[in-house]
Amino acid sequence: MTKMLITGARVLTPDALSAPFAEVLVEDGRIAAVLPPGTKVDDAARHDASNRLVIPGLVNGHTHGHGGLGKGVGDKWDLALLLAHAPWINGGRSVADKRLSTTLTAVEMLKKGCTAAFDLAFEPPCPTLDGLDAMAEAYAEVGLRAVLAPMVADLTFFEATPGLVESLPEAHRARAGGMRMASAEEILGVIGAAAKSWSHGGKGIRLGCAPTIPLHGSDAFLTGCRALSAEHGLPMQSHVAESRYQAAGGEIRYGGATLLEHMDRLGLVGPWFSVAHGVWLTQGDLELLAKRGGGLSHNPAANMRLASGLAPVRAAIRAGVTVGIGTDGSSSSDNQNMFEAMRLAAFASRLWEDAEDDDWLGTAETVRLATVGSSKLLGLEGGTIEPGKAADLALLDLAHVNWAPLNDAANQLVWTEDGSAVADVMIGGQWKLRDRKVLGLDEAKLARDAQEAADRLRGVNVEARAWCEELAPHVACHCRALAKGWTRSKRLLRAD
Template identity: 30%
Template sequence: MTDTASTVLIVKNANFIDGESEDARLVVQDLVVRDGVIVERGAGVAAGYHTPEATVLDGTDQLVVPGFVNAHYHSHDVLAKGTMEEEVLEWWALLALPPSFPPRSEAEIRIRTLLGALECLRGGITTVQDMVTFAPFDEAQLDAVVEAYETIGLRAVVGPQYADKAGIGTRPFWEETIPAEHRSKAKSFAEPDPDFDLLDYLEKNHFGRKTDGGLVSWALAPTAPEACSDELIARTAELSNRYELPVFTHIYESKSMALEARTHYQDYGGSLITWMKSMGLTGPRVNLAHSIWLLDKELDMLAETDTRVVLNLLSNLKLKSGVPPTSAYQRRGISYALGCDNPSCSDSQNMFQAMKLTATLNAISSRDPLPPQAWAVLEAATAGGARAIGRAADLGKLDPGFVGDFSLIDLTDPSWLPLNSAVRQLVYAESGRGVRKVVVGGDVVISDGRSTKIDEAALRGELLEIMPRFLDDFGAARGRVEVLRPYLQEAHRKVWACDVGVNRMLNGA
């Protein structure tokens, strides 16, 4: 069984969850990864693979968990974590997102990408889907993002965001409430660039090609359907089909976005889902981030077309967006993944927090008892994320033939004592404190809670150098929002006076 030309990683005497329920027991087994892929798992199987070159990890008193897939993330505002408390979604975008900032330096792009990736890895996240925005687009900056992920060893599905409609035109009541002299301050998640065809650039340079390190792949990322023309949505669908690329977009994140659909898509029954289906942009490669304010008929359409959903409870609460109908997705068999979203509004790339919030908020979404949630949300954070990025066949599980992405969690930590249910305690008790080692593609990238790939102290030093400029620019963005705030509040009141056919706020209504 030995092969000196191969790289072999062995995990000995570790604990594995044996089953797919909250009451699944633990079994002690070995795990063998060769050339980045799991080749065998079972009691005592490591003996057949020992060579002097093999890397051997002692898994005693540790639980091996598939690597989490952070299926909705934006690296572009890592530096803004901790800068704000609650903000309405559309106002927050003016505070933290690239269109509201001057062009950034390549050094800042690299540092923020590494920093966000480090936080993900230290919490057991081994894959991210990064909907990164550049304003304006810069080829060298995209290269810096790719290089950062491959340097630190995080698997990433990168999708630069795009749109061809200005944000102010997709926000109900903004054009009528914001005076003309202030409208240039009202930006959105991504603004159109009439002088640059991003999709053409990505197709010529990246789609259908692998990066040198093999950790980065590509996705299509229209920022939101209502920010895109019929032509751009149809083009997205065509490229997805041609290159078998996953698509990630924001949909129905707030009541304002639902009202935009009800108002301007009346030819499609006020439904973005109906419109997208007519454009060919539904199905298993399409992932709808947030998906809070959907009508029942739209939920049924997602189930019929096998369109996927990515839930982001961490940001939805802070941005007053509402609570997604998780139990409705579960009843209909709609595949859903979990994301941690923007660092400026979730503040933490922590899948343990995301799982716990998803399970507990779902519990109070119904007065009647719901099925157990722990296994469902753990599956969403692992295999569900793999389905979202088109890797269900080789990512998100710890079976032979799957990629060797996993973490080792300390079972002697107080969160695990007494150990009554590994699945429940992963979801409800573990905070990330117990993550000891993280492996991506058979490569140990986190050991004893620290990166094996980068100098963390040096990264902190570089961060201190770039923060003064960022904070100056953030302060200027905050000043612009304060000027707009009275008009934004008026538009917000008008939105909430309208009926969109559903209520996703836990306000007693």
């Protein structure tokens, strides 16, 4: 049976402002019609969704599947400290560990009402075909759609950050300065080979390309990433101006140009490209991004957790940038909860310097950013419950205390819901979550495997961790000094 009629539910309208009773006809993986209650459709299987609220699946504009095994590491870390600790957080992983980490991330997203994600996947020092296939298979097993973008760099954090190695105590300088990523040629070769052999498109998993942080790529490498993206149609995403020390480092490296201006000079910025975070983008950057048709994934949880700042989301929207919402990875935010991401995005918008209430993100607007907006970042056209759109739906239990009573659907999606009322999820017309259980996957075994892997990897990385912990205070000291030295003169304060 390829036709299903979801009956008895409230259905969120495309403007996200209300949720009247309606019936949703799903046919061949798409929404065929939204019908008045009680409409007869003779040849459709009926699915009783009484006391459910049907919403479009939330779309995660920015995450990292490899973060799944790293949730809850680190406390008072800013972004520079997270990067300084990355060698032990991500070190020593087998292909099975990479798949496991991505499975954990995908399962958490699914259980919390998310149906698609832009995943920047890290396999230092170089992506591998086996690793990319394993991570794509993890998404396929759980059933989420994804852009799986190898997160790559040909320079280490130490090479990339102006003055960092020189600032370290003598005892650490040689080791830090001697670390290397794989060569640009090798990394680009793997991505090109992956693009040619990619076999996961039929399952909704698309290959992308993610030069991780502009400072972490040589010009030749960044240009090479763009060439591959153009040749194979790979969506690109990069962490641009996430942290103030990076904005400062960019101006030093690029002769006064901003990070985004430099990427644009190299041809990276276009409709295929989105910025992750963008906390320290300038007004000029936002206008440039809009002019090129690029996007921005706003990830407020990570920006607060890592003390990066508040992204200029209203200014980006006013400039014409396509804006979505993301969680970021589990080693920096740490859950994969798009309801929380929406809530924090709306909250953070109220704290913007000099913000007036017309600058704040409203609740319906925030829902649309996390559905329609994020979908665009992934190159998907979904995000609303309308004929022709993919049947990617989350069904929320209106008997849950989060919805008792139902006063206003949009306000409660953003202010009240925390993912715990998500009961069922359909992706492409197929149930992937029913009664809060992931179909076709043993969640208890997944939890056991995760604990076994985390315990084993903690042992494998014990020496690397000790070294990172010795180094961390020096990294923090240097990067904070870089940030402080950066003037706010080019920074947007408020867009009018």
